[in-house]
Amino acid sequence: MNILPIILLDGITFASWLFLVSAGITFIFGVLRILNVAHGSLYAIGAYVGATFIIRFAGQEQHSWLTLPLLLLAAIVVGLTLGPLIERLFLRRVYGKDEVIGLLTTFALFLILEDVVRLIWGIEPYLVEGPFRLLGRVRIAGIAFAVYPFLLTIIAILAGLLLWFIIHHTWFGRQVTCVITDREMAGALGINVPRIDLMAFALGTFLAALGGAFTAPMMSVEPGMGLSVIVLAFAVVGIGGLGSIGGAALGCTIVGLARATAIQLFPEIELFVIYALMVAVLLWRPQGLFGAIELRKI
């Protein structure tokens, strides 16, 4: 049997999933210079809110096209509420401080959010496979594939295009670019830097929640689901170069295909191969594939 189509399709769907999570991390790092360890928790919260919306509003069967806009709505709600809240209350205090402080603040947020999720939704897993069954299966090269993962790919591509459009073709995007290039100068020129920070973090949160919400129908939504996501996303943004959206896209394609190949050929090294790739890429190009080289302190 030819396993190439399986590897390709598996790899691409895994890559799309990874892109949704890591695009937010790399964008937030680009603007705020903070590596957000709590990003996995935001992803998990997106999944929980999405599952809750479907259970509440889509009826017992969950077998309706209504479920898909509900998932999108969940991501928007999380992005608009939790994003600004976290940025205002917790992150604003640590801008411009040592990197370890930013890292630890988000680590603290990660610890807090993990328990908050447990307090709100309990420890029982949520199953919302309605949208997954809704889309059914399709035969490609003689093998039956679920259609739902392809939806994830489409969403990832749309999210990538949206991000590209926002950064390169909107007024907000220009201001973001200014802030990334030189915060102080941007402020001096009249750009409202704190507002850009807030909106950037909200956008990153929205992307994490979007990834979580649309993943919810594919798996059981349970505590700890953000734990492993975050290190995978770190691997992707490390490979692609921190702060580069294109880098994240390339990084998750590489990681997705490598993992799918490993699963089909050498299942034992599934996760190993991802981190090994990251180490290899960083040794070859210490700033990642698309990372900007930072100036040394003089």
Next chain:
Amino acid sequence: MSEITTSPSLPLAVIAAFAVMAVLPLFLSDWIVFLIALALAKGAVVLGVVLLLRGGLISFGHALYFATGAYTVGFLANRFGIGEALVALPLAIIISAVAAAALGVLLTRFRGIYFAMLSLALSMILYTVLIKFYDFSGGTDGLSVRGFTLAGVTSADPALVQYYLVLVLTAAVVYVGARFLASPLGYLMQAVRYNEIRIEYLGASASHAILASYVVSGAVSGLGGALVAYLVGHVSPELAFWVSSGDFVFVAVLGGTGSVFAPLVGSIAFEFVKNYALKFSPNTWQLTLGVFLLLVIYFQPQGLWTLFTRLRVKPRWLRR
């Protein structure tokens, strides 16, 4: 983060603190003694993290050496039937130091957030290896470490022997750490934090200083891991997981980087907060720890250690 503050000689206060801890088992119940021993052993790992933090390097992967030390003990006990601490502990130190030397060569090229991410990736590699190679590492079950001899003698009260073993060895680690920080190499690490190019102009090598610190840091962390393996009696891949590394950085900042004794203060504070958080709010202990960490970052960013050094009228033995 600390300014340049190094005490070249160990203050008497630290010796006094160790003396107090030496008599603690006479007064306190077993579980507190165990908790202190565990905190001290983990404190050795935190000291390893602090040695690098002084150079401005965040190792978000020190669980790598922690797990290496612990699994050295686990392998010796399970695969070779060696439960002798005098064999296992030096071996844990050597293996961790060799691993740190090999990986340190790669890591010295990195600074800032990339140093953190690469060390994270390296520790996750160990984690995946430990999980997947079941025959070799016991997979997610881990390995149990039973039996424990010191110089061939099996003690009647192993908990007490372990406590004193940990106490003596952490005292040694603190001494080594203090000597290291007071050495030219230690001072060089502080300079690395501020300005590398100037170091190079002065004729010293920043990457050599970082490598040396990394090896010492790895060795110390390996010892801490080995001690924890004996104390807990079990090793599992979770030791190498990224959350474990996060905890060490957490405690390092909690204690502060102002002194070699600060990691132990931080570690003891952490274990007790964690213990009581688990006891009084079993569903929200992580939340409690997170809030605690945020409070320290916002209001005591130099770490708990500065609570001592900030005293307006310092006792003579606390003056540097």
